[in-house]
Amino acid sequence: MGSGQLRGRSGGRPTLEEVAARAGVGRGTVSRVINGSPRVSEHTRAAVEEAVAELGYVPNTAARALAANRTDSIAVVVPEPESRFFSEPYFSDIIHGVGTALADTDMQLVLTFAGGDRERRSLAQYLAAHRVDGVLLVSVHADDPLPDLLQQLEIPAVISGRRSADEPLASVDSDNFAGARAAVNHLLGRGRRAIATITGRLDVYGAQRRLDGYRDALAEAGHRVDEALIAHGDFTEDGGRRAMTELLARRPGLDAVFAGSDVMAAGARQVLREAGRRIPDDVALVGFDDSAIARHMDPPLTSVRQPIAEMGRTMTDVLLAEIADTRPAPARRLTRRQIVLPTELVCRASS
């Protein structure tokens, strides 16, 4: 009786109500079973689960989101400046890690882009509408307004790579400092003495830390740091070429280069080769990221590996914990909010 109005616009899919009718229980009880509440008798639970199976019931997420005021999804914000980000494996690896961590939950991953002005504006709208429960910020610049917006909106967020030493947001970073130190120590160990470096954009904290590590390793070994051996790139291949050209002009006698990324190392290699320097005989070369480029370069490039997929996974875990904290819960703050993952030097023929 009265089943005429039960089938609504949802395309004929069964509703909670119908499951309840079939199982001979009330709506509330079905809801409890669906959400795994312990306050349901074993017997009733079985009956409901059977009805769910028979009807092929799948909860309507929109209705749930509306009633419970949560979305069960998180966003990954992709900065995408000049699509540089996409050309690097960084992106896919992070996403891969995030996907792995999310596989254990029923959270969904929404990809949002914050490239141009228009995209940033619509992203702000999107966040203001609270269309996601949390946000993963990848590769954010020091002066990006997004983190502040998120804090203001009280949306849980985790950032990859801190913006400064005292990052207020929860963050997951790799140990850029130690990685750079390892690279330089490795070069020193091979008897290199005039070790140059090509930095990334220094408004990226990680790039700064790699430079710090470079300096620290030299200082520790009792070397004076020659500022003319430091050139600034911007993470691009072309930037690597320009920086290498500068370095060669300033210090023709250099015998090693530590580049702040593999891509820049690739650019440097071209310039070195054109200048007739053999690698590693005349100049040893070390990169950072251990990307596919490093393995396929000629000669294969020694590089500092970052556990990027693991960073994605860890970021997600931290974010999920933050989201759980937001909701009424007994214990709080079980996760560290600042995590630094180790890097590792992968030695190949270029050094």
Added chain:
Amino acid sequence: MGSGQLRGRSGGRPTLEEVAARAGVGRGTVSRVINGSPRVSEHTRAAVEEAVAELGYVPNTAARALAANRTDSIAVVVPEPESRFFSEPYFSDIIHGVGTALADTDMQLVLTFAGGDRERRSLAQYLAAHRVDGVLLVSVHADDPLPDLLQQLEIPAVISGRRSADEPLASVDSDNFAGARAAVNHLLGRGRRAIATITGRLDVYGAQRRLDGYRDALAEAGHRVDEALIAHGDFTEDGGRRAMTELLARRPGLDAVFAGSDVMAAGARQVLREAGRRIPDDVALVGFDDSAIARHMDPPLTSVRQPIAEMGRTMTDVLLAEIADTRPAPARRLTRRQIVLPTELVCRASS
């Protein structure tokens, strides 16, 4: 009066109702303005827009999704078999293209993974719940049940790379056949005569088409196709190595290799080098994809470029059109459902 109950659980954000009150109009009118309906007078529209601006109103998507039975988001399904997919630039480029196409709309992009069994099951649930308005299927194998599931659920879907010559689903593919022909013709033009090929997994239609193109070009040039010059890889570097080893054993006199992907070409190059063959002097090498690897290989690899980002963009456009078709609309089927985009040979030092 009665404003006590107006602010609900939504975190204090203004609702349609409040905008209506402020603008001195009814709910329906605000809804019309928000959704750009033409049946609103200019004067009223202005008043509503002012109220929206003053209150900083942003529609609640969950409520809209529930009432209108649509989600304003599409899913990209990532097969992710042994994470091979992620190691290739294919993934990022497709996503990039999709993002570009979506930037003009207010649709969101949800990334879903269909790697393991468990993921596939939860994906099926996800789709059954109609949590997205449409689906982009990337790199699907011939026997994947997903496309059928989607048709059964009547969810609009577009596939990248057909599964067979008569793909029932809407699809966007690159011209693998012509690309392979161009590669082989190029090698023939350089005077190569014993041209081998390393195929990808032949249950991927594109791989089959590349092999077809190889055969066709040779036949057209009046060459008999020597089956011993055909070896099968699986798109991996290791597969490329194994296939190259086989080829060298069977036909030591070969003077060119057309590999079905850059990654396999990289594997082949290693084997060739270990066997003492110089590239391109002894053996010319051509790959497929024109990925970053191709540019950085030594020597730089000649490769067939696919417009991958454009494929992503086109797929999205087709999908959006399909979704629009689903909804009550005047004209139907304005877009072609089977699109093939041209490939292009990029010549470098390896041939």
Added chain:
DNA sequence: GGGTAGGGTGGGAGCGCTCCCATGTGTGAT
């Protein structure tokens, strides 16, 4: 002048779910 379109508008009736309070129903303590 009355009749009739039709554009513009208000608001009721849901969409399918969660939250929470009220109502049983059984158990153990008194």
Added chain:
DNA sequence: ATCACACATGGGAGCGCTCCCACCCTACCC
């Protein structure tokens, strides 16, 4: 036997929006 309390359960009251029907008013026509 009586009371209390915990546990299990049903269902009302929303969540904020869209859809759609009814209504009003202003032309415009005969």
